Each structure stands twice: as structure tokens, then as C-alpha cells.
Amino acid sequence: MTQSPPTISLEGLSKRYGDHVAVEGLTIEVPAGVVAGFVGPNGAGKTTTMAMLLGLVTPTAGSGTVLGHPLTDPAAYLHRVGALIEGPAFYPGLTGAQNLAVLAAIAGHDPAQIGELLELVGLGDRGDDRFRNYSMGMKQRLGIAAALLGDPDLLILDEPINGLDPAGVHEIRGLIGRLADGRRTVFVSSHVLTELEQVCDWLIVVDHGALVYQGPASDLGHTGAAIAAVPEHDHDLQRLERLLNAAGHDSEISGGEVLIAVNGSKPRQLAADVNRTAGAEGIVLAELGPHKTTLEDRYLATVNGGER
Amino acid sequence: MTRTFRAELLKLRRRRTLIFAALGALAFSLITTVAVVLSAEPVANSGPMRDGRSPTIESLSGSGAVAEPFSIGVSFLGILVLVLFIANFAGEFSQGTFRTLLMRQPRRLGLLAGKMAALLVFAAGALLLAELFSILTALIVAPSQEIATSQWLTLDGLGEAASTYATALLGIGAWATLGASLAVLVRSIPIALGIGIAWSGPFEHITMDVWDAATQWFPGLLLEAWAVGGTADVSASRAALMLCVYVLIAATAAGMVFRRRDLAS
Numbered sequence: 197m198t199q200s201p202p203t204i205s206l207e208g209l210s211k212r213y214g215d216h217v218a219v220e221g222l223t224i225e226v227p228a229g230v231v232a233g234f235v236g237p238n239g240a241g242k243t244t245t246m247a248m249l250l251g252l253v254t255p256t257a258g259s260g261t262v263l264g265h266p267l268t269d270p271a272a273y274l275h276r277v278g279a280l281i282e283g284p285a286f287y288p289g290l291t292g293a294q295n296l297a298v299l300a301a302i303a304g305h306d307p308a309q310i311g312e313l314l315e316l317v318g319l320g321d322r323g324d325d326r327f328r329n330y331s332m333g334m335k336q337r338l339g340i341a342a343a344l345l346g347d348p349d350l351l352i353l354d355e356p357i358n359g360l361d362p363a364g365v366h367e368i369r370g371l372i373g374r375l376a377d378g379r380r381t382v383f384v385s386s387h388v389l390t391e392l393e394q395v396c397d398w399l400i401v402v403d404h405g406a407l408v409y410q411g412p413a414s415d416l417g418h419t420g421a422a423i424a425a426v427p428e429h430d431h432d433l434q435r436l437e438r439l440l441n442a443a444g445h446d447s448e449i450s451g452g453e454v455l456i457a458v459n460g461s462k463p464r465q466l467a468a469d470v471n472r473t474a475g476a477e478g479i480v481l482a483e484l485g486p487h488k489t490t491l492e493d494r495y496l497a498t499v500n501g502g503e504r
Numbered sequence: 505m506t507r508t509f510r511a512e513l514l515k516l517r518r519r520r521t522l523i524f525a526a527l528g529a530l531a532f533s534l535i536t537t538v539a540v541v542l543s544a545e546p547v548a549n550s551g552p553m554r555d556g557r558s559p560t561i562e563s564l565s566g567s568g569a570v571a572e573p574f575s576i577g578v579s580f581l582g583i584l585v586l587v588l589f590i591a592n593f594a595g596e597f598s599q600g601t602f603r604t605l606l607m608r609q610p611r612r613l614g615l616l617a618g619k620m621a622a623l624l625v626f627a628a629g630a631l632l633l634a635e636l637f638s639i640l641t642a643l644i645v646a647p648s649q650e651i652a653t654s655q656w657l658t659l660d661g662l663g664e665a666a667s668t669y670a671t672a673l674l675g676i677g678a679w680a681t682l683g684a685s686l687a688v689l690v691r692s693i694p695i696a697l698g699i700g701i702a703w704s705g706p707f708e709h710i711t712m713d714v715w716d717a718a719t720q721w722f723p724g725l726l727l728e729a730w731a732v733g734g735t736a737d738v739s740a741s742r743a744a745l746m747l748c749v750y751v752l753i754a755a756t757a758a759g760m761v762f763r764r765r766d767l768a769s
């Protein structure tokens with residue numbers, strides 16, 4: 197995807213807490229300049245993995261690099277990384293701006309950017325309010341502003357949309373899209389893929405601490421093209437499926453439609469055959485056309501055992 | 505460490521914090537100084553002195569007495585300092601802010617040291633303010649008790665005040681380090697407070713009643729001895745030596761644990 201070395205590269209990374217395996221032998225690469233979605237169910241090991249990237253948690257086994265530096269030396273790369281992990285944690289008695297000033301001071305960043313960052317995340321007029329008085333959405337946005345201090349090359353955002361209302365989700369998703377300007381790599385986790393679908397161009401799917409899929413988002417669970425047929429009457433759905441299978445097609449019911457695998461046929465010819473078969477048995481097709489799968493469909497199919 | 509020091513000072517430099525600290529120092533000085541001065545009686549009227557800490561009109565009239573009310577008052581401050589440092593450090597864990605700070609300053613020992621240094625500088629400032637308020641209050645109240653203050657502001661008197669300040673500061677530093685270390689090791693405000701208060705309060709004093717040597721070994725009792733310049737059981741030098749050992753052990757243990765421990769909820 198890019199000739200630059202990967203921003204994040206992990207090799208067999210594991211973390212165990214006694215008998216509990218949080219992350220198991222995770223080997224992933226996040227190319228430079230992408231928005232990489234890190235997706236998996238709750239408890240899949242996403243936060244632990246991110247904590248290891250940030251030097252907060254020591255891996256039990258494995259190795260890796262972030263921005264070309266080994267995980268064992270977080271001081272070498274963390275000044276180029278901005279992160280929000282496990283929810284926004286700030287001093288409740290300090291204002292939003294004061295909290296950012298503390299973080300800018302500790303990292304040696306220019307505090308002059310604080311006003312601009314607050315504006316960017318939509319807190320321009322609330323920067324002087326105490327953090328304890330912020331709503332959940334405002335706290336998340338302050339967390340993102342804090343992550344952006346120092347204009348980092350890598351942004352690590354752990355469930356940044358958690359707890360937000362639909363308007364907040366839309367707003368933060370838009371913000372993530374704007375932050376990924378091709379120069380910066382964004383590594384963002386979520387347990388709900390639809391939250392990230394529109395902004396991610398790279399996807400890493402984990403489940404039970406292990407890798408399930410990594411690669412371009414568009415390739416997730418691609419099992420080949422299909423066409424979808426929808427009979428006029430719902431009670432004809434199963435009859436249509438049986439008819440098509442009897443005619444030698446690879447078909448199955450999915451939702452309110454029958455999916456017929458193209459399997460190397462010409463889609464146009466296949467659609468004509470399906471239409472003819474249905475019509476011969478008196479089934480009127482209300483819809484017939486290419487099947488469109490959402491990323492969420494493919495993700496769920498993958499996590500539920502498809503490619504593991 | 506320098507950046508962490510500056511960042512911590514940013515929090516402490518807020519107007520509200522400064523006003524609160526100044527008012528606290530003022531209230532503490534007023535209450536303790538007025539109580540000490542007004543309770544002083546002529547030697548002829550006073551009973552046997554306990555540990556040399558019950559001042560008389562005569563003892564307060566000497567050049568060395570300028571900071572005596574402050575010295576007596578500050579000996580009760582240890583537990584408060586312990587509580588404040590436990591709350592501050594353990595609060596960083598419970599709020600998750602240590603995590604946020606470590607993502608910006610991954611050198612963990614530097615983070616702890618910078619934070620501790622800033623808090624101690626702030627405590628030193630508050631302590632100095634308290635001593636100045638105390639001396640001022642004593643100068644105002646002393647004449648009502650017929651305590652002579654002519655020797656107080658001499659070179660000897662001021663030297664004694666400086667010495668009292670240094671002793672108090674070292675004691676406060678030890679309480680602070682023990683509190684911060686306990687907080688880092690335990691990470692929970694209520695548990696650390698429970699351990700710290702129960703140990704230095706009831707446990708040490710009850711044990712002292714059944715084991716005389718406790719005064720020579722227990723950190724809380726040693727700090728009490730240090731605050732009064734030594735007791736019949738423990739000299740100031742032994743108290744200082746033992747406290748140095750305790751502080752060093754506590755700080756080392758806390759540093760080692762903080763450096764290695766995973767910071768994730």
C-alpha cells in the first residue's frame with residue numbers, strides 16, 4: 197500500500213495475566229498514513245494491545261516497533277505519538293485548557309497550540325470550564341485534543357466514540373476523518389465496526405486476543421461476488437432457494453433475499469437464468485441485482501468463525 | 505523530571521490552590537500560636553513539663569523562642585501531610601491521570617521524582633508562610649501574656665527560627681515521602697489512608713505502651729521525636745538516621761514498583 201516502513205509492526209505480541217490470555221501472539225502491521233481500524237468484540241485484547249504500544253503495559257512475549265523504535269523503548273517514540281486510551285482521564289478540578297497546559301508542559305510542547313486544538317475539537321468556548329462539568333462527549337473531545345498536542349505522527353485512539361450519542365458519534369467520526377490527512381497514521385479501536393467503516397482504509401480484526409484479519413478494509417471477508425433475488429411474496433423465498441439449488445446454482449437465503457454465488461459465471465447470464473427459473477415456476481421477482489455486503493456483514497462473518 | 509516538575513507546579517500555581525494554601529497556613533498559625541501563647545504560665549505556676557513541650561512565660565521570652573509556637577504547632581502537622589500526599593498520589597491512580605501523564609512522560613522514575621519535588625517545594629512554601637504568620641501572631645499576642653519579645657528578632661532569634669523551619673521541613677518531607685510511597689504501592693486512596701493513619705496513629709501508640717523500644721524503631725514515633733528535637737528515649741540524631749533509612753526504603757520500593765507495574769485498569 198505504501199513504500200514507507202510500517203508505523204506499527206508487532207511480532208507475536210502476547211500478554212497474560214496469570215491464566216488469562218489478553219493478547220496471544222499478535223502479529224500485525226499498520227502501514228504509514230492510513231486510518232487503521234482495530235476492531236473486535238469487547239474483551240478481544242484491543243485496549244491491552246494499545247497499552248503495550250504506549251508503554252503502559254509490558255508484553256509477556258513478542259516484540260514490535262512503533263515509528264521504527266522498539267516497544268521496549270517507549271521514550272524514543274512517544275513524543276511523536278498522541279493517544280487516548282481507556283477513556284479520557286484528566287484532573288477534574290482543572291479546566292479543559294489547564295489540563296492541556298499540564299500535558300503540554302510535561303511533554304515539552306508549545307502551549308500556544310491549546311486554543312487552536314480546543315477550537316478543532318469544538319471546545320473553543322468551553323476551554324475555561326472545569327473538566328468535571330464536561331459532558332461525556334466533551335470529555336472525549338478533550339481527550340482527542342490532548343492526543344493532538346505536539347502534532348503527532350501517530351494517533352492511537354481507544355474507543356473514542358464510546359458513550360456518545362448519535363450526533364456525537366457523527367461528529368467524532370468526522371473529526372477522525374479530518375485528522376487523517378495522509379501524513380499522519382491513525383490507529384483507532386472500536387467494538388462496533390459501523391462506527392469506523394466510513395473512515396478506515398485499513399482494518400485489523402481481533403477476537404479473544406488473536407488476529408482474525410488484517411488488510412485493506414475493502415478486502416475483509418471478500419468471498420466473491422453474488423447476485424440477490426427478492427421474490428414478490430415472502431412465502432416464495434424458500435421455494436425459490438430450493439428451485440435455484442436444484443437448477444445447479446449455489447444459493448442461500450440471507451435476510452429477506454436469496455443470494456446466488458456468481459462462481460465464475462457471467463453475472464448478466466446468471467441473473468437471466470435465475471429470472472427464467474423463477475418465472476417458470478410462477479415466482480415473480482420484485483428485485484434482482486448485484487448483492488451489496490456491508491463491511492459490518494463481512495466483519496461479523498469473519499469474527500463468527502469465517503476466517504479464523 | 506524538570507518538565508514534570510513544571511507541569512505539577514502549573515496545577516499548584518492556580519489561584520484557588522494558592523488562596524486555599526495561604527488561608528490554611530494562616531488558620532493553622534493563628535490557632536496553634538494563640539493556643540500556645542495563651543496557655544503559657546509563669547514557671548512558678550506551671551506543673552512538671554512534658555517532654556519540654558509545655559512552654560512557660562519565661563521560656564517564651566528567650567531569643568530561641570521566636571518560633572517555639574510554630575515548632576509546637578507543626579509537630580501536629582505530620583498526619584495531615586501524610587493524608588494530603590496519599591490523596592494526591594493515589595488520586596492519580598484512581599482518576600487514571602498517571603496513565604495520561606505516562607503517555608507524555610514515559611520515564612517513570614523521572615515522573616515520580618518531578619511530581620514529588622514540585623509538591624515538596626509547594627509544601628516548603630506553605631510551611632514558610634505558616635512560620636511567618638506564626639511569628640507575626642506571636643508578636644501581636646505575646647504582650648498580653650507579658651512575654652518579652654525583645655530577643656525574638658535578634659540574629660540569634662532569627663537563626664533559631666531558621667533552624668526550626670529546617671527541622672520542620674525535614675519532618676514534613678519524611679511524612680510526605682512515606683505517604684506518597686504508600687500511595688504508589690497501594691494505589692487506592694481509602695486503603696492507603698486506612699493503613700497510614702491506623703499505623704502511625706493507634707497502632708504505634710498502642711504498641712509503644714507495651715513495647716518501650718517502639719519509640720526507637722517506629723517511623724511515626726521517630727518523626728514525633730524528631731519534631732521536638734529528640735526525647736529521653738530517642739535522640740534527634742538517631743531519629744534522623746532511622747528516618748533516612750525508612751524514607752530511602754519507602755522511596756526505593758515505590759520507585760521499583762511504579763517502574764515495573766502495568767498501568768491499565
